[in-house]
Amino acid sequence: MSKLLPIILSLSFIMMTTVCRAQSPQDLVEGAVNYWRDNSSKAEADMVIHRPDWERKLSIITLTEGNERSLVRFTAPAKDAGSATLSIGDETWSFAPKINRVIKIPASMKAQSWMGSDFSYRDLTKSDDIIDQYIHKLVSEKENDGHRIFIIESTPKEFAPVVWGKEVLEIRDDKIILKHEFYDQSGKLIKVLEAKKITEMDGKLYPKVMRITKVEEKDEWTEIVHNSIKFNIEISDTEFTLSSLSNPR
């Protein structure tokens, strides 16, 4: 027995490290996305849209469930307060309180900017595409601030509905996505989504500020600043319906 124990221990040790090591790039990405989205979330945030000659700040409340459903409600400024955008799968609806109407966003408008930001309506519904529609490769690792950071190159699969040539993610060992870069099919960098100010929110480390920047334009970006966020909350199914969209409780 005493002879077996070290063997078993060393075997399990080897297995553990192997298991740890054996986290595939795909798993890393999936883990990071799930960490970010969690099962559900409710957040209060500000969205800042910045251009060379102007800037606009909108306040929002966001509800998400899984990777398929999300509801964003605007609370400020007054002119936009009460507007909401609901996404289920690939479909998106918009509600404008002034007219008390829900409008489904047609395919022709999906590539247009959402509320004037650097996100398109399409971007709102594509959060988990990154996992399944790509082939992931771990290209390198680096050390920073006591953390190990995995640099993963994700290449879209042949028929994936993705315009990018490749995307590069910097995922920290605690599953936080530090940077998400979007490259065109010739290898030029087009967009960068960066996590800034990682602080503890609702019991876990989370990027308080996320900024998406257009690399080819000067001084154009959109930033989301989370003021508060709660994870894993109970959200009833009725929240993600068209009637709820037009009748907030």
Place this chain on the structure above:
Amino acid sequence: MPIILKLAFRNIWRNPKRSLITIGAISIGVWSAVTLSSIARGLSYGMADDAINNLVGHVQIHAPKYLDDPAAEFNFNISSSIVRDRLSSLKVRAVAERVRVPAVLLSERESVGVNLVGIDPQTEKSLSFIGDGVSEGLELMDQKDPGIIIGKRLKEILKTKLGNRVVLVTQDSNNSIVDRGFRIVGVFDAKLESTEKAFVFVGREVAQSFLNLEDGISEISLKLEDAEMVDAAIATLKMEFPEMEIDSWYVLEPLVIALRKVQDGFLIIWFFIVIVSVSFGVVNTQLMSTFERMREFGVMMALGLKPKRLLSMVTVESLMLLVIGLSMGNLMGAMNFFILSDGIDLSTFAAASEQLGFGKIVIPRFIARDWIQCSVLLVVIGLISTLYPAWKGSRYDPVTSISGRGV
């Protein structure tokens, strides 16, 4: 050969210089009229061909609501073989089944609204411009080919290139949003940039599965061997498929027919003008020639030749000049028709011909009717105008004519 013809012919050549110049004037008139009209016809008939080849075909079949709102939900299930079968009495060149819906095409930097067309590449070869192939890359192999073919101008607007992936976003038969990546396997060059921007092509079965259509299609387009049988085809099809929307190309592209009608009117007027202008010279010639032969006519009439006969002789002379000039003019016209048969390059006016719907090359078109009209007009007007000198000649008084003291 009757004496009158022999005589007339010899008379013409008594003054070769004069006759040649007159014949020359007539030929140039005829030649210019024929050439210009063939160029003008080339333009308008070319427009018609372009419209037909630009996916319209001779006849199109759709579901009733489709033309107002070309969505995937307005699909139908008629196969091309059934259509061919129903039209078996007419010679059908090709029948194509297509899926056609509006979509948005996305690249890394741009998004453009387009018409997504799902085709059977083999059938389209005898039907529309896409059958002519691609200028870059490869054609679609068959209706299952997973690639996409886009126009050259669209490629430039999207800032993408052959071999890249683009994303199509549209609504399927249930009006749900669907999207998919397609690799650009070929780039086509069309006569008009607007065509290059408007259409993107994928395999029909690929489109059907992408849009959740099963066996449904959006349109049937067909081409007949004989363009004149279009109305007959429409009548037959309307009887066989009363619930479908069936249209001919001229209903779908009315402006082309309008232009042709305007041209018909204009060309006749132009022929008339040219011929009248030419006639001034011919009448002059004939007047001179009768005046010169005053004495001779006097002698002939003194010898018993009836004035009517004289009239006929001079008239036949005119007719000969006209016919020879006409033939030469037509010959010259035919010659340069062959020389220009590859088409005239309009690229200096590229943007304009784009706007008006012509291609960049105009191929002159010989329309028999125009040619016949021109020739007939020439002979008729030519004869009428030379009637005066001929008549004058027949009224010479033999006595005064012989003395040479004029009319």
Place this chain on the structure above:
Amino acid sequence: MILPQLGWRNIWRNPKRTILTVGAIGFSIMVLEFFFSLQLKTYDAAISASVGILHGHIQIQGEGYNDNPEIRNVITSANNLKAQIRELSSIEGLSMRGVGFGLVSSETRSYGVQILGVEPESEGEVSNIPGLIKDGVYLDNNQYLGAVIGSVLAKNLKIGTGQPLTLMSQGLDGSLVATVLTVIGIFESGSTEIDRSTVEISYRDFDELFEMNGGAHAIVVRSKDADTAQELLTPISQIILSQQREEKLAVLDWQKLLPGLKQSIDLDMSAGWLFYTSLIVIVSFSILNTFLMSVLERGHEFGVILSLGLKPKFMAGLLFLEALFLILIGILIGNLFGALIVEYFGSVGFSAPGAEEVLKKWNLPSRIFPEVSLKSFFWPSFTVGVSAIFSTLYPMFKVLRLDPLKALKGEV
């Protein structure tokens, strides 16, 4: 100077030939003048028809707006500018517009469209749309949130007058524009493109919805015709400069607003010249024919004169004068009849046979009213005259080389 009198008498020695020659020249000039006037008027009509739908002859916009229509590229406090421009003579219409892009929806469908905020009282001065309402009425300032939409859009949205139309867009400050409009009119402009993608609301509503602060995206100007518009460009630019505005404005003529149209016209013009040149060549040949034959015929006469001692160059000079008289008379007659025929059709109107109903269906001008103009009358007279003169060169050359003896015998 006996030559001119001699020349004049000579041409009347053979009246028939003179008449025929003069006739040929006159006829061709008349024809060319008629067609040319018709052509120029047709272009004018085509330009007016095209710019008349929506674009106008001239537009004043923020610099760069035409290539890249950004909602923030605005003309501020336009009223002063409008008033000053209106003062210019030959301005036939002026109106201001705000332009936005957004989504309109009916019960069942949504479409991306262009939204125009127009001034109902003056929009009719620059656009035909107010007059092309086929169902309902046009906008007026007594109504709030009324909308006028194109017929194709109405069909696609499956919407009719009196029904609600939801509008969603983005304002100047980026805020959400959301409102329910009522369709009060449906128009058919003749352009499928415009009918499919245009919604017009009153400028007052547009200003409020899009937070424009009284700014506009375009000031649209209509003038009598394309040529007048060209003349207006400088005065308008000067007015703008005199205002010393902060923002940079651009003055665009119809050629920049509708670039394909200008080139279509150029293309048609060249095609026209092809036809005209052919006619001129034909006529020149006819004239050459005539002059040559007259030389051939008068061989005996020339022989006598030459042997009497007159130098060949005088002979040639005489001939030239005769030709000149004929040409001048021809030009005179041609212009006279040309003017008559143009005036006639100018009042009655001309339409290509068979084309009338078709063009009407497309809202294109079906009757053209040609006008006598310097351009359309000078060029035909000039070119025919010049080529006729060229036609006399060969006969004159022949005369210069005349051998008196041969000529006396009648051999030329």
